[in-house]
Amino acid sequence: MQYEPTIGLEIHVQLSTASKMFSGAATAYGGTPNSQACAVDLGLPGVLPVINAEAVRMAILFGLAIDAEIAPRSVFARKNYFYPDLPKGYQISQFELPVVARGHLDIATEDGETIRIRITRAHLEEDAGKSLHEDFHGMTGIDLNRAGTPLLEVVTEPDLTCASDAVAYMRALHTLVRYLGICDGNMQEGSFRCDANVSVKPIGSTTLGTRAEIKNLNSFRFVERAINYEIERQVELLESGGKVVQETRLYDPDRDETRSMRSKEDAQDYRYFPDPDLLPLDISKVQIDAMRELLPELPRAREQRFEHTLGLHHADAVNLARDRAVADYLEATISAGGDPRSAANWILGEVFGAMNKDGMAISEIPVKSEMLAELLSAVSDGTISGKIAKEVFEAMWQGEGRAREIIERRGLRQVNDTGAIMAFVDQVIAANPEQVEQLKSGKDKVLGFLVGQIMKLSKGKANPQQVNELLRQCIFD
Amino acid sequence: MEYTTIAQMSAALAAGTVSSVELTRAVLDRIGQLNPELNAFITVTPEQALAAAHDADRQIAIGKHGKLTGIPYANKDIFCTQGVRTTCGSRMLENFIAPYDAGAVERLGTAGMVAVGKTNMDEFAMGSSNETSYYGAVLNPWDKGCVPGGSSGGSAAAVAARMVPMATGTDTGGSIRQPAAFCGISGLKPTYGRVSRYGMIAYASSLDQGGPMALTAEDLALTLGAMAGHDGRDSTSVTRDAEDFTRLLDTSLAGLKVGVPKEFFAAGLDAEVGEAIESAIGVLERLGARRVEVSLPNMSLAIPAYYVIAPAECSSNLARYDGVRYGYRCSDPVDLQDMYVRSRSEGFGNEVKRRILVGTFALSHGYYDAYYGQAQRIRRLISRDFANALAQADVLVGPTTPSTAFRIGAKSSDPIEMYLCDVYTTAVNLAGLPGASIPAGFDNGLPVGMQLIGKAFDEATILQVAHQFQQATDWHQRAP
Structure with a gap:
């Protein structure tokens, strides 16, 4: 029998607020254990949670970006369970009434098709702390720095049908939350974590198969591999007459497999109930409208504008729109006079290359957008050739100044004077009689060699187009 | 001591006839004298108290003092106090020392009051007799064979025995009013949200409310003014301007409508208590108030609803006491499960465990709607009943408890019997309304309490009725 998978994702987006979801403690990553945990985070007696208004604003912004409904009243609930790194014995989350419901995100599949993934809900909650099992001689250490960090849990409908679409969705969401400035997207630090619900059913069947939930997938690659492994495991199980059981599984990237963590029978009863320490979260239309004003152009719209209005290739448009700062850099370069396609090529080529080499973010690079635009205009008006431009770019990167200054200082201005170029052409023809003969007899390849010799002689400054023309004239006319 | 009430002490301090240090020493002496028997205090803090009294005297000396500056008082041991366990x-929490003061404690301190110690209470405020305290039962100063009521039993006994002129209490289902009634003092549970719950250890968050316990309505008004007010650290704290709760004290009751809910006088009420309350209502009528018969038809559902909601919330609120970060931890746990089970089994007493179990059950999958959901629906019905009754009257009056203080041990083996002590008080918490209990007579030498219930945020009218009543009676002046 042929099977088809059904996949839904739950992604925990860590909101980039300065303080925690319900306390004033800092959220910065990597502090000394328990240095960023206040009385509220420690769950001391008598202390109470207070909702972080910034986290709420971020949730609203996200809801608007996925065209979802923002609940005029949502409710924080307690999810009760015991765990050493859960200080209060419950997690404050949202259960029946989430802040964001019924949105969607359009994504491009590998075949270039656009599909719409429905987002069931997104709710605010607090993170737990961390249990540390090393260095404590058989005991467990608890670090509550992360406890109380605000999370937005984004849950899809089971609209995904293969691992690559799941990854495409995850990437699109990752791009979106960084665009909105609500998450730093750092997956190593756990700022963007994914759980995947996977089931398989016979092709054409309308009833969903039993699903397994795969926990804590913290890279795009792991999501893809874990889902593919899980699909294969379930199909093999069904093919051999077995049954899929509803359970939670953990992906082990070292062995590239998923392992059972707990079955449905062991599932805990979380005894959710509205948190009496918090009033319902009321969000007014005025507040929603104010947030709508702050909504930036979204990645997908920008990507399409780059492709259709600026005339970029689809793949380039996607790559350039992915990071808001990069897209802003591109647009700033264009508005400073740079040609859109050249600007795109330069950013994807030289700029990204230099950024990678020096481990810099676009906001940190020495070549600002107007500097790149000046370089591009020096190329387009014939002041320098594209090849020389790379040398100029490198000099700008080293902090030697702006493009035209460097060109003048280094004497890199392109030679457009026919007389001067003709002198180079004559010298090269005289020095290479054999190659000239070959060219005359129809070996076109030799042209490149001769042009190269002329360029070398001019130290790269001769206008290549003129060199070509003059050479042809001399030989064929 | 010459002075018993805050009003008297305040006047004497202002006149310079006594210093705060002298008052505080007298209070500490009296605690030293009476507490070994009554067991009203778990912790007494003479050094901190005398230091605060010295500060208060300096404030008074330079004329920078308020009405409460230098007045000694005690905190129920549910309020966190920085540096004092x-x-x-x-x-x-035998060894728990909070690194912060509760919001209410902070405010009373700012008003210049001098904290002398922490009063005994039922464990985690769960109890109506103070017998569930790990630190031993408190005796009723009127009859040392009787309970003082609970859970603020230590505060009530301390005020009744004139150890302190005022003590803080908390009231989740009657824990200020019932012990106030049993000990013959005045106690006020403010409207939910009036007094910050920050630093007040949670029993049932949607019902818990701190308030003052004192000898007179006037003292309640003075101290509530200091305790109440918005606290940004408590999301359920109301944002209302500060109020002078004494402003109506001297206003006559002429024309004021006093509602008498018939359900407060139904079966279950001791005849003698009923008679005392009837004659107290007669006093109010003679003072010009008009008696209006009202009804709270869903009153009988209050106890069942309360004993679902309060345990449900407590089962979650008390989950933090797990032996991991602070508080009691069992010795030599073999693993995590063992540490959880033994720390909680050994650290909590039976009544607390009973309520955690009941609450856990009420919230569990498949039962939530039948219990917690249903109780919340009842809660709304009860609120509506009160709204209807209070549309016809300015305050409601009735007994605080169905009987006077009972013998120690009399009800400790029967939780239902114990829960029925709160039959007239829990409904007020479910509706979030303000309620007070004031002395209104005696039955066999034990005090009878009259309950006054007001509209939301109308503590001033309750205090007016209570004060006018106390101007016409002397029950509140009787000392054990």
Whole structure:
């Protein structure tokens, strides 16, 4: 029998607020254990949670970006369970009434098709702390720095049908939350974590198969591999007459497999109930409208504008729109006079290359957008050739100044004077009689060699187009 | 001591006839004298108290003092106090020292009051007799064979025995009013949200409310003014301007409508208590108030609803006491499960465990709607009943408890019997309304309390009725 998978994702987006979801403690990553945990985070007696208004604003912004409904009243609930790194014995989350419901995100599949993934809900909650099992001689250490960090849990409908679409969705969401400035997207630090619900059913069947939930997938690659492994495991199980059981599984990237963590029978009863320490979260239309004003152009719209209005290739448009700062850099370069396609090529080529080499973010690079635009205009008006431009770019990167200054200082201005170029052409023809003969007899390849010799002689400054023309004239006319 | 009430002490301090240090020393002496027997205090803090009294005297000397500057008082041991242990009546917190003051404690301190110690209470405020305290039962100063009521039993006994002129209490289902009634003092549970719950150890968050316990309505008004007010650290704290709760004290009751809910006088009420309350209502009528018969038809559902909601919330609120970060931890746990089970089994007493179990059950999958959901629906019905009754009257009056203080041990083996002590008080918490209990007579030498219930945020009218009543009676002046 042929099977088809059904996949839904739950992604925990860590909101980039300065303080925690319900306390004033800092959220910065990597502090000394328990240095960023206040009385509220420690769950001391008598202390109470207070909702972080910034986290709420971020949730609203996200809801608007996925065209979802923002609940005029949502409710924080307690999810009760015991765990050493859960200080209060419950997690404050949202259960029946989430802040964001019924949105969607359009994504491009590998075949270039656009599909719409429905987002069931997104709710605010607090993170737990961390249990540390090393260095404590058989005991467990608890670090509550992360406890109380605000999370937005984004849950899809089971609209995904293969691992690559799941990854495409995850990437699109990752791009979106960084665009909105609500998450730093750092997956190593756990700022963007994914759980995947996977089931398989016979092709054409309308009833969903039993699903397994795969926990804590913290890279795009792991999501893809874990889902593919899980699909294969379930199909093999069904093919051999077995049954899929509803359970939670953990992906082990070292062995590239998923392992059972707990079955449905062991599932805990979380005894959710509205948190009496918090009033319902009321969000007014005025507040929603104010947030709508702050909504930036979204990645997908920008990507399409780059492709259709600026005339970029689809793949380039996607790559350039992915990071808001990069897209802003591109647009700033264009508005400073740079040609859109050249600007795109330069950013994807030289700029990204230099950024990678020096481990810099676009906001940190020495070549600002107007500097790149000046370089591009020096190329387009014939002041320098594209090849020389790379040398100029490198000099700008080293902090030697702006493009035209460097060109003048280094004497890199392109030679457009026919007389001067003709002198180079004559010298090269005289020095290479054999190659000239070959060219005359129809070996076109030799042209490149001769042009190269002329360029070398001019130290790269001769206008290549003129060199070509003059050479042809001399030989064929 | 010459002075018993805050009003008297305040006047004497202002006149310079006594200093705060002298008052505080007298209070500490009296505690030293009476507490070994009554067991009203878990912790007494003479050094901190005398230091605060010295500060208060300096404030008075330079004329920078308020009405409460230099007045000694005690905190129920449910209020966190920076640097002084807060046990909540439990073994679980025997060695817990909070690094912060509760919001209410902070405010009373700012008003210049001098904290002398922490009063005994039922464990985690769960109890109506103060017998569930890990630190031993408190005796009723009127009859040392009787309970003082609970859970603020230590505060009530301390005020009744004139150890302190005022003590803080908390009231989740009657824990200020019932012990006030049993000990013959005045106690006020403010409207939910009036007094910050920050640093007040949670029993049932949607019902808990702190308030003052004192000898007179006037003292309640003075101290409530200091305790109440918005606290940004408590999301359920209301944002209302500060109020002078004494402003109506001297206003006559002429024309004021006093509602008498018939359900407060139905079966279950001791005849003698009923008679005392009837004659107290007669006093109010003679003072010009008009008696209006009202009804709270869903009153009988209050106890069942309360004993679902309060345990449900407590089962979650008390989950933090797990032996991991602070508080009691069992010795030599073999693993995590063992640490959880033994720390909680050994750290909590039976009544606390009973309520955690009941609450856990009420919230569990498949039962939530039948219990917690249903109780919330009843809660709305009860609120509506009160709204209807209070549309016809300015305050409601009735007994605080169906009987006077009972013998120690009399009800400790029967939880239902114990829960029925709160039959007239829990509904007020479910509706979030303000309620007070004031002395209104005696039955066999034991005080009878009259309950006054007001509209939301109308503590001033309750205090007006109470004060006018106390101007016409002397029950509140009787000392054990």
